[in-house]
Amino acid sequence: MPIRVLMFGWELPPFNSGGLGVACDGLSTALAQQNIDLTFVLPHRFPINKGGFRLVFADDQPSDWSNQSPYLHPTSSPAAYIRDLLLSVRRYARNARRIAAENPHDLIHAHDWLCFPAGISAGQVSDRPLVSHIHATEYDRSGGSGADPIVYSLEKQGLDEADAVIAVSNFTKRLLTTHYFQPASKVNVVHNGIKTEEFGFESPSGTDILDPLKKAGYKVVLYVGRLTMSKAPDNFIRAAARVLEYQPKTVFLLAGSGEMESQVISLAARLGISDKVLFAGFIRGTLLHQVFRTADLFIMPSVSEPFGLTALEAVASGTPALISRQSGVSEALSHVLKVDFWDIDEMVNQIVSVLSHPPLHDALQANGRKEVKGVSWAAAAAKTIEIYKKVLRKN
Amino acid sequence: MSALCLYFQVHQPYRVRKYRIFDIGRSHEYFSDSSPRLSNKTILNKVSEKCYLPTNNTLLRLLKKHPQFKISFSLSGVLLDQLQEFAPAVLDSFKKLVGTGRAEILCETYFHSLSFIYSPVEFTRQVNLHKAKIKSVFGLTPLVFRNTELIYSNSLAERIAKLRFKAVLAEGADNILGWRSPNYLYHPPGHPKLKLLLKNYRLSDDIAFRFSDKSWSQYPLTAPKFASWVNAVNGGGDIVNLFMDYETFGEHQWADTGIFEFMDHLPGEILKHQDNYFVTPSQAADKLPSRGELDVPFYVSWADVERDLSAWTGNPMQDDALSKLYALEKLVLRTKDSELIADWRRLQTSDHFYYMCTKWFSDGDVHKYFNPYDSPYEAFISFMNVLSDLKLRLSTKISKSEN
Structure with missing residues (x-):
């Protein structure tokens, strides 16, 4: 019986602005190839098709994508920009409850703070364990000072509520233990891969x-x-x-x-x-x-x-x-x-x-x-599956 | 009857300091870094304390205790220079060992270089320089040669025969021996009088590499156990050649592994068997016959599992650095500038090219352990920057002498 994973992401290529979309795509494809029954959720409808895993769009409205990416040049003032982004994040979380009810799953996997509220809401509906995956923190983005307090608190909540945390490096793991007070034993390091x-x-x-x-x-x-x-x-x-x-x-x-x-x-x-x-x-x-x-x-x-x-x-x-x-x-x-x-x-x-x-x-x-060639998504997926199994054994 | 021949290699390079492009044309100090990993003085003092001094003491005691016990050393010229500069007490203790008359000193290239491969003429010069150094430090003339890292081939033997050595050391590599045993003396094609002593790499590496390896089936290795393996050769060989880096004692195998206790008991255990006796390489050459001709048309060495030249040559950085360094030979020597010539020669030490080796870099094995640089690439960068400065000095010198 394959493990059923409900995964919350924010973007996928070619509708991506940076590494987050690329990483989600690489990991999801490799997970599907290793017999994971994967449902990948995006906040909005995008005209894309992916082989290997199911795509679900949380909001049927096509998105004005370029305004919804935290990684692009903000078009408005930073404060207004964050405010707009937060509205989308909250809407995503509301829709996640319905999606959790409609898509049976064994565990939830959410990528970065944009998707943490969605992951948490889904878990409240299905009572399944949550794996929070950190690709970047507000601490990195702000260069160590001037972190947005709302973003930080959403990150912290996503980490605190998770049954297991995945960090993309030991570098990030250290950051999560020192600045987000996560116990080291809860944070697993899974390096990203590449489709060479x-x-x-x-x-x-x-x-x-x-x-x-x-x-x-x-x-x-x-x-x-x-x-x-x-x-x-x-x-x-x-x-x-x-x-x-x-x-x-x-x-x-x-x-x-x-x-x-x-x-x-x-x-x-x-x-x-x-x-x-x-x-x-x-x-x-x-x-x-x-x-x-x-x-x-x-x-x-x-x-x-x-x-x-x-x-x-x-x-x-x-x-x-x-x-x-x-x-x-x-x-x-x-x-x-x-x-x-x-x-x-x-x-x-x-x-x-x-x-x-x-x-x-x-x-x-x-x-x-x-x-x-050895830094592959297959290796990243294999490690991720070990983490899934560990979480499922505990629950 | 089985002879036991112990030879220890004693060598430390002048490591190239972190030398950046900004230093080119500004600083001609290539070999003095204050960081602990690259400071030659710090490293020499550390190795002296952990290895040279305690091992010399142990051996001196053993030589006094067992009148039949014998050993041999090869000390590179650059090591002797550093001992004279940083640790004269250590040099004195080596002199004491030699003073017993039962510690033979071998000859090698002064700069522990790969010169035989790149410039046989320079090779001969460095052999003669080393000979003179040994004469001036220990008052004796070495009779047996060993090349850098036991690099050997027919053509090396040819040159060594011309230089009138009586014996030469080499790795007892399987690919040159075939069915034959390393426990006999051989001779190179065309030179029946030049004796070839081959390292018994199994028994040597049992001490040098496996001594503290807890996953090894023979762990822990004791002196009686090792002596029984040597005894087993009796009847199946004339000699067992144990060749290894001197730093095995206390540096590669730390004191807490029991390596010193092992050495302390080894001569006694070996001599318990009445057929066993110790020889130095030149005594072996005098006493034992060659059992046949050994044809070695290609290079062998004692490095890595490959036992070839691939630890120092073959990747694009190593080949570039070596060819550019040796290309300067004629110009550098023509200046007759002793400092320039010494710097050029210190850059020839094989360790510099070993540090540029990328063969096993990601596996974090022995190459990484012995590399004072963060990566082979950084080793190459400092080396090439130094070479640029050397070239600059060279062209200044040449244009001055032309005017």
């Missing part, structure tokens, strides 16, 4: 947008992620300015948008390197894959990164990665360069070295691609 086949290395599709630059002998250093404080795009620019003293034929490409965009642009101007910094905005799909493949080095300078899926994507694309030690993904990868986020000197040292020594690039590329 989607980041084909040999299959260049279409003309590369960066081809002219590469042909002119430029190296490309890449940043992918929201332009937000916790991801430190400003440090990327500061490092860039110093790398250019050693390697003037380098371009620094930022793929992503966010509230720090204008700040980052003016920083580049102030440092006199605007001509070497390119802003691609938020990109996805084929274009993103191309950019990954073309880059000579990917950098994730985050101050606080619960996991950091983009690092896996870079390495799977055959791009060496330099990642912050303050990230979850640094626990899963050995064949990458690692640096403390505050150590811009060391960042510059390593970037220049990769650009100057092709054998270093090649060794990181070859070993990284081999290693990343």
Whole structure:
């Protein structure tokens, strides 16, 4: 008898703004392949179809999706934005009661604070155990200060009421035990995985947008992620300015948008390197894959990164990665360069070295691609199923 | 009759400090780092305290107690330099051992380098430098050679024969021995007078690697048990060669594993069997006949399960670093600048390339344990930055001499 899981998520690709949707998709697909009877709930109707598991839309109204993602550039003031978001979260929780009654299940699995109220309401109806999955906390998003108290309390409640907690890294687990007061024994670490086949290395599709630059002998250093404080795009620019003293034929490409965009642009101007910094905005799909493949080095300078899926994507694309030690993904990868986020000197040292020594690039590329194959969603799903079984035995 | 030959390798490299691009052209101090993992002085003092001093004391006591007991060492030139600089008392205790007349000192490349593979001419220079160093420190001329990490092949034997050594040490690897036993002496093709001593890797590694392994079926290893294994060779061999890193005692196998007690009892247990006796490598070469020619057309070493060169060469970083380093040979030597030449040679020490090995990096095994850098990539980065600075010094020197 397969375990029946009612899973509450917020987004799925291609209607996603960041890692949460990608992770939910990867994990759900792998769980279904390992004989989990999965019902995946989304807050609104999206025109998508998924193989392997059932999709349920909590609200039949099609969503104005771009306004409902906490990870996109807010269109209104932060306070108004959070208020709108909270309304959606509460509506999702109300609808969850009906969904719980209509869809028989053995346990509930909810992803991040946006879905915790839904998970809790569903549990009140079915009296089944709750697994709360943390992909990112308000603590990460706010860079450690100025956390939104309402969001924090929803996170805390979701964790407190859970029968088991899944954290995407030991890095996040430490955060949950220190800042959310969760007992360590309750928090299980399940690293994210990657669908390596989607980041084909040999299959260049279409003309590369960066081809002219590469042909002119430029190296490309890449940043992918929201332009937000916790991801430190400003440090990327500061490092860039110093790398250019050693390697003037380098371009620094930022793929992503966010509230720090204008700040980052003016920083580049102030440092006199605007001509070497390119802003691609938020990109996805084929274009993103191309950019990954073309880059000579990917950098994730985050101050606080619960996991950091983009690092896996870079390495799977055959791009060496330099990642912050303050990230979850640094626990899963050995064949990458690692640096403390505050150590811009060391960042510059390593970037220049990769650009100057092709054998270093090649060794990181070859070993990284081999290693990343082992960081799979199948492994993540297998660990998750062990947690399901443990919770069900206790209940 | 079965002879027992003990040889201990004593070596510490000059580890390259954390050297960043900003240091290029500004600092020519390559080997002095203050961090505990990279400070050569700190490491040497730690190893001296845990291994060299207590083991030397144990051996000195044993030599006094058992007049038939004999041992041999190979001390790299860079280790001797560091002892002179940081730990003269340790050097004195090695001199005391040699003073007994029953501790033979072997010859190797001064810089514990891979020079034989990359520049046979430089190799010969380093062998002669080491010979001279041994002469000046211990007052004797070594007669037996052992190459870095027991790297060996026919072509090495060829060169060693030309340099008039009487014997050379090598790994008793299965792929060169085939059905033959490591417990006899052999000779390389074309050089019947050069004796080849082969490491009995099973018995050697029982001490060096498995001694404290609780999952090993023979755990715990005692001196009587080990002596019985040596006795079992009697009749099936002329010699048992136990070759290992000296750091086995107290550093790889900590004191609390009982390794010192084991060593304390070993000579007595071995000598209980009347047919057993101890030899040094040169005595073995004098006394025992070669039992046949051993053809080794490719390199073998004592490293890893592969017992080949793949711990130091073969990945793109190692090959790049090695080829760029040796490409400077002629220019560096032509400067006659002793500091520049010494730095270039210290960079040849095999450990630098071992640190760049990615073979087992993710498994967290012995390579990781012995790597003072966070990753093979960081080892490569510091090394290549240093090499850039060395090149800069070189070109300044050359342009000065041309003007």
